[in-house]
Amino acid sequence: MSLANRRRKHKLKAEINVVPYIDVMLVLLIIFMVTAPLMNLGVDIELPQxxxxxxxxxxxxxxxxxxxxxxxxxxxxxxxxEEIDAATLQKKIAAFVRQNPQIPVYVAGDTAADYGTIYEAMVLLQQAGVPKVGLMSKPPEAAKAR
Structure with missing residues (x-):
């Protein structure tokens, strides 16, 4: 009977020891916290023509x-x-696109133009209801010679 009493007092526990998993998780957290800021560094690239x-x-x-x-x-x-201001551009393009929804709309920006101004023109077109806006460019000089 003493053997049966001992078994009743010392029941088996079905628990998982999670301490090692927590240690691994914390180490991974520290590694990701250290490496994440390094992934945002800019890289100088030259875009292909x-x-x-x-x-x-x-x-x-x-x-x-x-x-x-x-x-x-x-x-x-x-x-x-025609030269046009932003408000008039938005109104005219909105009316034009409503009448001709399949007409493509392109933005042609000078190479010396401020990118922010070109971006603002694209935003105006989006607000006017243009579904797709394309950017115009010239082919490289080497491609013209071929």
Whole structure:
């Protein structure tokens, strides 16, 4: 009977010892905390030039141009290029896209233009309801010679 009493007093425990798992987790946490800021460092890159074929479309696109001074110009399908302010650009493009939803809209920015101004033009087009905005570019000089 004494053997049976001992077994009743010392029941087996079905528990998992999680202390080693916590230690491993904390070590991994420290490693990720140390390496995460290092992954945000910028890298100087030189973007490749593209000799991609141009997109052919049957319809004349609407083109919003940004010159190096930050002035906006609008060229619609069969209209001449006109200087325009931001509010008028938004209204005209919204009306034009409502009438012609399949017309492509491109932004042509001068190389010396401020990127922020080009970005603002794209935001204006998005607010006007343009579903897709493309960026215009010229092919590299080496590609023209071929």
């Amino acid at each position: 593209s000799a991609a074929k141009s997109i052919h479309n049957d319809k004349e696109p609407a083109v919003v141009s940004v010159d190096q001074g930050g002035k906006l110009y609008l060229t619609l399908a069969n209209a001449p290029r």
